[in-house]
Amino acid sequence: MRRSVLVGCGSYLPDRLVTNFDLEKILDTSNDWIVERSGIHQRYFAAEGQLTSDLATHAAERALHAAGLRGGDVDLVVLATATPDQTFPATATKVQARLGMTRGAAFDIQAVCSGFIYALAVANNFIRTGQADVAVVIGAETFSRILDWQDRTTAVLFGDGAGAVVLKGVKGHGDISDRGVLSTHLHSDGRHGHLLYVDGGPSSSKQVGHLRMSGREVFRHAVVNLAEVVTETLTANGLTAADIDWVVPHQANRRILDGTAKKLGIDPAKMVVTVDQHANTSAASVPLALTAAVRDGRIKTGDLVLLEAMGGGFTWGAGLVRM
Numbered sequence: 001m002r003r004s005v006l007v008g009c010g011s012y013l014p015d016r017l018v019t020n021f022d023l024e025k026i027l028d029t030s031n032d033w034i035v036e037r038s039g040i041h042q043r044y045f046a047a048e049g050q051l052t053s054d055l056a057t058h059a060a061e062r063a064l065h066a067a068g069l070r071g072g073d074v075d076l077v078v079l080a081t082a083t084p085d086q087t088f089p090a091t092a093t094k095v096q097a098r099l100g101m102t103r104g105a106a107f108d109i110q111a112v113c114s115g116f117i118y119a120l121a122v123a124n125n126f127i128r129t130g131q132a133d134v135a136v137v138i139g140a141e142t143f144s145r146i147l148d149w150q151d152r153t154t155a156v157l158f159g160d161g162a163g164a165v166v167l168k169g170v171k172g173h174g175d176i177s178d179r180g181v182l183s184t185h186l187h188s189d190g191r192h193g194h195l196l197y198v199d200g201g202p203s204s205s206k207q208v209g210h211l212r213m214s215g216r217e218v219f220r221h222a223v224v225n226l227a228e229v230v231t232e233t234l235t236a237n238g239l240t241a242a243d244i245d246w247v248v249p250h251q252a253n254r255r256i257l258d259g260t261a262k263k264l265g266i267d268p269a270k271m272v273v274t275v276d277q278h279a280n281t282s283a284a285s286v287p288l289a290l291t292a293a294v295r296d297g298r299i300k301t302g303d304l305v306l307l308e309a310m311g312g313g314f315t316w317g318a319g320l321v322r323m
């Protein structure tokens with residue numbers, strides 16, 4: 001049984017820190033409202049001219065450094081983003097060039113906030129089937145570019161950033177003790193596209209467009225869908241919530257994290273939370289949170305880590321990884 005072992009992770013946040021108090025100056029909002037409704041205290045925005053590929057490249061370089069590998073060792077780049085540099089080429093190919101990688105394949109995945117879980121699933125399948133040996137899986141976003149500053153209900157919730165992991169094909173025993181990605185579970189339901197979308201794009205409009213979200217509806221679906229996919233993941237692996245060492249969820253809203261943990265009986269102390277510091281960075285949020293918890297020593301080699309996310313589409317999914 002070939003497994004994709006997570007041999008390194010890394011992340012990057014742009015320099016520009018924007019607090020809720022900064023937003024109070026440009027929007028009819030308050031720090032108290034944002035903290036109470038979302039748990040967010042601050043976010044980072046990319047500088048003018050700083051692109052998703054720039055954030056992604058920094059995160060990928062840091063992940064490769066942590067893995068003790070170089071760009072030339074990589075034969076697959078899968079980059080999840082809903083805010084690519086351009087309509088084409090894929091942002092992943094720009095990252096590929098900057099990593100000094102000239103072989104293999106690089107492409108983007110679009111599943112909005114679930115993008116990293118989708119990218120992890122795709123890269124894991126490439127490795128398990130022997131089509132790749134070393135993959136860099138990236139989530140990178142510049143959501144600040146698609147926010148509508150006339151819409152206080154969405155503008156306060158998002159930030160920019162990137163995170164990456166390096167996966168390496170290694171022979172395992174085929175049981176739960178193996179290091180690596182143990183399973184992934186993906187879902188989508190296109191009937192709900194109108195609840196979370198961007199009102200632009202090359203085929204439908206002359207504009208890039210802005211993010212539109214029916215927050216309350218998304219919230220309601222998120223707690224149900226995330227609880228279901230986490231239960232599916234535990235069942236598929238013959239586990240209960242008590243067996244999981246850490247949950248690294250998509251960081252959209254503190255209340256969604258608390259609601260999901262409560263519904264599943266997960267100890268809140270096992271949830272990695274960064275939404276207060278980074279806000280919602282869409283596809284970047286899971287690898288940003290994972291890297292934070294690895295870097296500060298909470299997540300250690302051998303730990304069972306459950307990753308989960310839900311985003312526009314709707315798309316949602318989960319992955320179980322033994323570090």
Ligand code: ACO
Nearest residue numbers: 029030033037112113152153215216218219252253311312
């Ligand atoms: N500041 C002050 N007041 C505000 C703000 C703001 N920034 N935004 C809204 N309000 C007001 C509203 O106008 C409303 O006022 P009213 O009662 O007088 O009409 C009141 O606050 C309540 O607004 P709601 O939208 O009902 O607030 P809610 O408690 O639902 O919180 C939120 C909104 C934070 C968006 C929440 O619904 C949420 O987090 N939803 C889920 C988002 C999510 O999970 N997204 C994940 C996927 S993201 C992706 O895929 C890109």
